[in-house]
Amino acid sequence: MTQFPSEPREPQDDRATSDWHALLNGDLRRRATATQTGPTAAVQPLPEAPQSGMPGVVPAGAPTASTTGPSGQPMTRREMREAEQRRQAEAEAAEALANASTGIQAPSPDEAPIVHPELASLVSPETGPVDPARPSRADRRAAASSVYDPHEPEKPHKRRGPWGCLIGLLVVAALVAGAFFFLQGPIASIMAKFEPTPDYTGQGTGEVLFQVHEGDSGGTIGERLVADDVVKSEKAFLEAIDASPTEAVFYPGVFKLASQMSAKSALAALLDDSNRMENTVLLREGIWAKNALAEASAALSIPLEDLQAAASNPQALGLPAGATSVEGFLFPATYTFNPGVTAQEVVQTMIDRSLQEFDAAGVAPDDRLRVATIASLVEREGLPQDFGKVSRVIQNRLDQGMLLQFDSTVHYGIGDDSVVTTTDAERADESNPYNTYVHAGLPPGPIGNPGAAAIAAALNPEAGDWLYFVTVDPSTGETVFTNNIDDHEAAAERFYQWLEDHPDYGN
Structure with missing residues (x-):
């Protein structure tokens, strides 16, 4: 290593020499701070900075650290810096320990003495470039902080309390529940693809008369087969159609089927013409x-116009004077006619059967039209198990002078029975005589042809104070009966939600 001779300098007193030692030992700031007695204390002057400006040159007159190593050989610059680093770390550790025991704080940056830039570049990495091999002050402080202090108590380990564990478990549970909620639909859909299609087995039992209408599709027939408990699921029936070796062609008519048949057996029976009942109307x-x-026309091969003409004069057929049509008096049943039957005979047979049912129920001739009208409302608005309650709601509302407000009457007036709700405009239409939202009392006449159970309910309503009802699930017929508007509106919300969840219903 190259040593440069010291430049001639003026003799300096012992104070300058001690300042150099203080600077190298990291004590100059403490000395300057310790000599201050207040905010106006003078800053201690520094010894004159060297004029060389050459990095690595030791100023003349400044004390130097030992330049020989333990072996007596001259140290390199790197070895000298490493030795200086160790000495600085030991000095700062001692300073930190002294401050901790005496309570004296280290001087702030504002209290530090002014240092010549070139000298600061050799000592402080914050104010100038340093040799990359020299550690920064932060590194020296980190090294000093690692010095073990036997007087310092050990820091206790941080332990997680029971509340932290509980909160963690709750968060995990919430995440699992949320994932299950959002994924259960897709998972169920995927699992359903691997489940067998619901289906009955065998040929079934008993006898069920099933009518195929002109233009019925496989899906429509499947839905009605499920409703009559002939097959277990529409999907099974459609799969049977797809698996059929021949094209499935359905002809209108009444067929003899059985209850709880396999889909394959039901399809075979509908395609077998020998099961079709000749001249039969259901x-x-x-x-x-x-x-x-229209059903009679298709089943009997009689022109529809002939049947309509035969029904055009209600009084000539024996109906009450107030009846304007045969509505309400074509009794629902299965009719089998002889070949060559006329349109007049068909209509008269159906009306005669209806009058017989009214007589059997004890309905006076003058009261037939009123009872037929109420029974038709009961038939269209409820399921058989609710007929008595629906009849009571009709009677209670009429007794209190309330409007009936039945959608079924509006549908009949506009001639559309394919929908389940009404619009604001339809409910406000006063030109519709069957609109019970604007017209008080019963509609002008029946809105359908009731069966025996509906006639009985019209005559004997179930006891109760109900004023409202709504079918909250059209797929099952679940109906909620209430006696106040608040409960009714809450039930109506369930119905609207059901429609929202089943957008294809009625299409």
């Missing part, structure tokens, strides 16, 4: 008169 409860005549 009328279901609640059917409109115009649709009943």
